[in-house]
Amino acid sequence: MNKMLLLSLLLMTSLAEAKTLVISDIDDTIKVSNILSKSRSAGSALDDDSRFVGMAEIYQALQNQIPDIEFHYVSLAPKILMQEQHSDFLEENGFPITKLHMNSGIKQDPELKQKVIRALLKYEHPDMVIYFGDNGQFDTIVYDQMVREFPQIPSLTYIREAYSRLGESKNPTMPGQIGFVTSVEVTLDLISRQILPLSTYKGIESIVYDRLKKDDGSENFGPMVFPKWQDCRDFVWQWDVRNPTRKLTQIMNAINERCQ
Numbered sequence: 290m291n292k293m294l295l296l297s298l299l300l301m302t303s304l305a306e307a308k309t310l311v312i313s314d315i316d317d318t319i320k321v322s323n324i325l326s327k328s329r330s331a332g333s334a335l336d337d338d339s340r341f342v343g344m345a346e347i348y349q350a351l352q353n354q355i356p357d358i359e360f361h362y363v364s365l366a367p368k369i370l371m372q373e374q375h376s377d378f379l380e381e382n383g384f385p386i387t388k389l390h391m392n393s394g395i396k397q398d399p400e401l402k403q404k405v406i407r408a409l410l411k412y413e414h415p416d417m418v419i420y421f422g423d424n425g426q427f428d429t430i431v432y433d434q435m436v437r438e439f440p441q442i443p444s445l446t447y448i449r450e451a452y453s454r455l456g457e458s459k460n461p462t463m464p465g466q467i468g469f470v471t472s473v474e475v476t477l478d479l480i481s482r483q484i485l486p487l488s489t490y491k492g493i494e495s496i497v498y499d500r501l502k503k504d505d506g507s508e509n510f511g512p513m514v515f516p517k518w519q520d521c522r523d524f525v526w527q528w529d530v531r532n533p534t535r536k537l538t539q540i541m542n543a544i545n546e547r548c549q
């Protein structure tokens with residue numbers, strides 16, 4: 290086999306193995322759950338409709354833009370109780386899914402997320418990882434630990450500011466992690482890093498803007514931007530957008546008003 294052919298085959302193999310992993314939490318990240326409230330989280334357990342608007346569209350855009358991508362959802366919820374509900378939620382709301390990882394027993398394994406992510410990174414050898422979580426339970430700590438354990442793998446960590454250090458959050462967003470409160474900020478950030486094309490933005494902006502016009506500040510169930518219980522006082526806007534559209538200006542004003 291001549292050297293040029295061998296080099297071509299090796300390059301093709303390398304490209305075939307290149308992979309992006311999206312590792313996502315569910316409750317309070319893409320689904321409106323209020324997991325820190327026992328009464329509200331119990332009420333949301335069987336709810337397939339309460340989602341943070343725009344997140345499914347971001348995941349779909351990533352799937353369309355990146356040929357070799359996998360979506361892994363990691364939840365501390367017991368499989369025997371919540372597998373069907375979580376699967377239905379993902380499917381019915383259009384979230385692309387490669388695999389759903391959950392606790393196998395009733396008793397939660399607090400190390401489940403580390404074990405799952407560690408195994409995925411060792412087995413898949415991805416060229417990039419995009420983490421999505423929230424600042425309610427352990428996502429910030431787990432994702433920070435994984436980034437430090439695998440410093441050779443480029444990664445991004447997006448944390449929904451669902452709670453605040455001034456309120457219930459005991460695990461706030463950590464340095465290097467990107468806090469957000471709507472899917473608009475995530476979209477802006479992914480575009481700025483040339484992971485998503487600029488053409489993605491308009492659709493996400495319209496979804497969030499249209500939903501905001503219907504929000505009355507008392508929502509707890511259904512598709513929404515801000516559930517009533519969300520406390521985003523820790524959030525800091527960090528994107529320099531020149532000449533923002535009318536819709537973006539109103540979205541930013543709504544964020545400032547809600548998170549002040």
